[in-house]
Amino acid sequence: MKTTFKILSLLLITVFMATSCSKDDDPADNDLFIGKYEGTISFKDTNDKDKDVSSTEGSVTVTKVGDNYSFNFSNGIPTIKDISMKKGDNNTIMFSDNGIGTITVTASKLSIAFTRDGQAWLADCKR
Template sequence: MKTMKMIGTLVVVSLMFMVACDKDTDPADRDLFVGTYEGTITFNGGGETIIDDDGKVTVTKVGSSYSFIFGSGIPDITGVRFEEGDDNVYVSIGDGLTGIRITASSLDIGVTNDEGTWTADCSR
């Protein structure tokens, strides 16, 4: 009985390892970008300018779209979709939301739309 339990555990662990190492898994599907990035963030819009050299941007994902939750009183950017560029760099697509480049370790934002202008030079 003890041997069967041990074999069963080994099979489960082996299957988990094989699934985790699947080369066909798109990095964006594994939520690599979700988390907090830190660095310089700015916003200019509505008659105000906010600059934070020690700012934070938290990236969340619901379905296939991302949200960028800023600290420091900067308005959030929501509903962002991405397409894969070179070397696992993803770039934002869509009206008024272009100008975001993200990897597992860096976030660069240069978005301008009717609401204002956001910039970020962050890493984690």
Template structure:
């Protein structure tokens, strides 16, 4: 009987720990869109245009802002803040960096800043 109580107690403790560890988190707090997206990218400034149908953008988070690192000699877009728009989709906010929509599987970008324009239509 003592062994049965010990086993049952252990089972209850393990169950409680598992339930306590499972939390419904906002995707923004879990950085669900940090990673690499691939697809069409372009950059244009002062008549110089760089385009690639096989481009790559790596998204990273530093504090409250996100950074978009391009390949193909395209300058990076950094210091972007987001707000939630719908179910697990986020749009960029702030001066000069509006025009980015991102979720766990797609990244769409049309950003104009300091006379330059970045575009992206990527997935992962």
């Protein structure tokens, strides 16, 4: 009986792990994407060239409040705030508020190419 219970427990844990780490996860559905990603980041501001940050090593910390996400950059790069996550292909966020671009996020990778109000953020990061 103990052996059967152990085998069933291991089977359930395996099934749970396989379904919780699915490639079909979407940022709109869960908090899997919250955390720190590290890699190459940059920033351009057409209104104030002094704020520009050339491509450099840094990090982006993803946070969530309600249904809105924020992307907090290191190296003095401004935060991208209040991004509403809508379901999209391959975890890509679609924008509607004065912004254009994409943010593709998985449990292990974050790619940002986003422009809003004369400012442009780029990131190619991994966890």
